[in-house]
Amino acid sequence: MTFEELKPKLNDILTNTSTLRDEKLQKVCHLLSDNIDYYDWVGFYFRNGDKEELILGPYVGEPTDHTVIPFGKGICGQVAVSNQNFVVSDVTAQDNYIACSMTVKSEIVVPLFVDGENIGQIDIDSEVLDAFSESDERFLEYVNCEIAKLFTS
Ligand code: SME
Numbered sequence: 001m002t003f004e005e006l007k008p009k010l011n012d013i014l015t016n017t018s019t020l021r022d023e024k025l026q027k028v029c030h031l032l033s034d035n036i037d038y039y040d041w042v043g044f045y046f047r048n049g050d051k052e053e054l055i056l057g058p059y060v061g062e063p064t065d066h067t068v069i070p071f072g073k074g075i076c077g078q079v080a081v082s083n084q085n086f087v088v089s090d091v092t093a094q095d096n097y098i099a100c101s102m103t104v105k106s107e108i109v110v111p112l113f114v115d116g117e118n119i120g121q122i123d124i125d126s127e128v129l130d131a132f133s134e135s136d137e138r139f140l141e142y143v144n145c146e147i148a149k150l151f152t153s
Helices: 003-015 021-035 074-082 134-151
Strands: 041-047 053-060 068-070 086-088 106-114 117-126
Touching (some): 003 021, 003 134, 021 041, 021 053, 021 134, 041 074, 053 074, 053 117, 068 074, 074 086, 074 106, 106 134, 117 134
Antiparallel strands (some): 041 053, 041 117, 086 106, 106 117
16 A cells, blocks of 8 residues: 555544544554555654653554663664654664564654654564665654644644
């Protein structure tokens, strides 16, 4: 399915009035991992209150030991500090990387802003080398913008 085809489906999930926020996020993880071949692990991390650490939220894929990630650590922890997308074409070339599975070859992390504040991120792992392009970045920015509305209303 193309990104454009996924957008209305995303909208359906996020505007459903009978599901809770975490249920919506879980459905978004399924939507993306079920419909995009190279999205093998899809999950959300959120800042833990005022602490400088991320906590794992809803996800789809292999369970990970890394349910708490300090700011600055790994790709996710770096994005918590930089507030910028991080596209890793080859995870073996990264020094500051937390391996969750030996089959992962590339990764993308896009921050989630609510009223200009970085409250968390979407994290996607792929078993394909160099899987992510600028079109993934634009699409995931769109996804996060739509999700941000769940945190303001
Ligand atoms: N690889 C990430 C850790 C999270 S897992 O991919 C689920 C990182 O380096 O921050």
